[in-house]
Amino acid sequence: MENIYDVIIIGGGPAGVSAALYAVRGGLATAIIHSGSSALHRAERIENYYGSGALSGADLYDRGIEQARALGVAVIDGQATFAQTDGEVFTVSATVGEYKAKRLVVATGAARKTVDIAGLKDYEGKGVSYCAVCDAFFYRKKRVGVIGAGEFAEHEYSAIKNVAGATFLLTDGETPSFTADNVATDRIARVIGRDGRVGGVAFEDGTELELDGLFVAVGVLGSGAIAKSIGAFTDVNGAIITDEKGMTNVAGLYAAGDCTVGVKQVGKAVADGMTVGIALINDLKRGGKK
Ligand SMILES: Cc1cc2nc3c(=O)[nH]c(=O)nc-3n(C[C@H](O)[C@H](O)[C@H](O)COP(=O)(O)OP(=O)(O)OC[C@H]3O[C@@H](n4cnc5c(N)ncnc54)[C@H](O)[C@@H]3O)c2cc1C
Numbered sequence: 001m002e003n004i005y006d007v008i009i010i011g012g013g014p015a016g017v018s019a020a021l022y023a024v025r026g027g028l029a030t031a032i033i034h035s036g037s038s039a040l041h042r043a044e045r046i047e048n049y050y051g052s053g054a055l056s057g058a059d060l061y062d063r064g065i066e067q068a069r070a071l072g073v074a075v076i077d078g079q080a081t082f083a084q085t086d087g088e089v090f091t092v093s094a095t096v097g098e099y100k101a102k103r104l105v106v107a108t109g110a111a112r113k114t115v116d117i118a119g120l121k122d123y124e125g126k127g128v129s130y131c132a133v134c135d136a137f138f139y140r141k142k143r144v145g146v147i148g149a150g151e152f153a154e155h156e157y158s159a160i161k162n163v164a165g166a167t168f169l170l171t172d173g174e175t176p177s178f179t180a181d182n183v184a185t186d187r188i189a190r191v192i193g194r195d196g197r198v199g200g201v202a203f204e205d206g207t208e209l210e211l212d213g214l215f216v217a218v219g220v221l222g223s224g225a226i227a228k229s230i231g232a233f234t235d236v237n238g239a240i241i242t243d244e245k246g247m248t249n250v251a252g253l254y255a256a257g258d259c260t261v262g263v264k265q266v267g268k269a270v271a272d273g274m275t276v277g278i279a280l281i282n283d284l285k286r287g288g289k290k
Contacts, residue, residue: 003099005031007280008092010080010226011107013038015257015269015276017064019105020073022277028284031074031101033094034065039109039258040266043134044125049266060266080108083226090230090252102284103252105276106227106240107269110258113219115147115172117201119191120216127198128191128214132159133265139213141165145201147188148217149174156217168209170201184209224259235261246276254279 007023009016012034024030040046043057052060069075078096083104085091090104112130114120120128129135136144136159144164146157149171157180161167169180173187186203191214193199200210224232224240232248232255233241239262240248240255247254256272258264 003031003097005029005074005099005101006284007031007103007105008033008090008099008101009105009107010034010083010092011038011105011109011257011259012036012065012068012075013040013061013107013109013257013269014064014266015109015259015273016105016107017068018270018273019107019254019256019276019280020068020273021071022274023280024068024071024073026277026281026285028280029074030072031076031099032065032068033076033078033080033092033099035079036077039112039264042112042124042130045138046266047137048134049270052266080226083230085230085250085252087251103254103280104230105246105254105256105280106224106232106259107256107273108223108226108259110220110223110239110264112216114216115218117147117172117188117191119193120214123191123193123198123214126196127212128216130216131264132156132215132217133263135213135215136160136163139164142212143210144168144213144215145170145209145211146215146217147172149176150218151177152219153217154178156215160215164213168211170209220258220264224255227253227255227259244275245279246272247279252283 006028007030040057040061046052078094080094082093092099143166145168168182171185189204254276256276257269
């Protein structure tokens, strides 16, 4: 038997699950395909989302998936590799099979750009962060380095400077595009650890800088490749462009959360998912065809 749904949602993070909760409760046969790895898995704690207390990002993710499953959403563990539409039906190819639906939602998140510095990955979630609005609060009165030199670094640097004790812009060999109080332009050789967390950085000239936290601020990449391959418009960063209902320029193709234009936060992803879920009910229950 073919795997046919009213709605397939690619992505099981806050955006995809929120869309699924509304869709399934609105009577739509709904499936989520998710590869299991979300931005949430890199978030040590989520403190700024309503009701989350000090939940870890991974726990919040698992709760979302279980909530969707309990309400009757078909949760498919696998990676979507390709999607296409004949104008009526969407076909999604995944590592675990092929699935069809009347509507497709892309909620695949975004990738934070990173830099290749020895030790950086080892300390992700242990002092290395990619999001000032998420994590700057944890570094009140502490010493923080911001790696980057462009517009995104400027945004993150000024957000962190408001709360940290001392903030250092580390351009790793680049020329900064803005003025900052403490700037080191030397190339960074490696991240130094202290008690299992970030303790500082060592530069290629052998000098060291003591730090409590390190923010990577070289940009964000939308992960809208699947939507783009079907013809969805994206902005210069690859973020999918939608209307106020979360619909892309391709009829029947919706998008929500970090993969779309705008702030990358759980609250926005949940709101996007809700908007798309309600739009799907109106769309499909109003006569079905695109
Ligand atoms: C270090 C860090 C700390 C953060 N801290 C906070 C915070 O404190 N507060 C806050 O509000 N936000 C925080 N965020 C941001 C927050 O995690 C995101 O805004 C939120 O998770 C976005 O939800 P989403 O559903 O759009 O995407 P994601 O949560 O990234 O989910 C994407 C989903 O798509 C799936 N996927 C992607 N590609 C495929 C594919 N090809 N096939 C199948 N599945 C696929 C993934 O498996 C996942 O299920 C933080 C992010 C980071 C990186």
